[in-house]
Amino acid sequence: xxxxxxxxxxxxxxxxxxxxxxxxxxxxxxxxxxxxxxxxxxxxxxxxxxxxxxxxxxxxxxxxxxxx
Numbered sequence: 760x761x762x763x764x765x766x767x768x769x770x771x772x773x774x775x776x777x778x779x780x781x782x783x784x785x786x787x788x789x790x791x792x793x794x795x796x797x798x799x800x801x802x803x804x805x806x807x808x809x810x811x812x813x814x815x816x817x818x819x820x821x822x823x824x825x826x827x
Contacts, residue, residue, distance in 0.1 A: 760785040760786070760807065761786050761807070762778060762785050762786070762787045762805050762807050763789075763807075764789055764790070764793070764805045765789075765791075765792065765799035765800075765805075766791055768802075768804070769800060770803075771789060774803050774820075777817050778821070793811070794811070795811055803816065803817050807824065812824070
């Protein structure tokens with residue numbers, strides 16, 4: 760699984776650590792832009808294997824990834 764997160768997200772370090780602990784086999788990259796500029800500064804957003812995902816919290820984001 761390839762997860763690209765935006766470097767402009769205010770909690771990107773916490774978000775990255777949570778993703779690593781929940782998905783140790785995933786490749787996580789911090790990119791300058793993932794094409795979701797309206798959302799990426801305020802809430803967890805990522806490009807996961809080419810699919811753009813956004814949620815209100817990190818916990819909800821991880822739960823959504825686990826369901827897929």
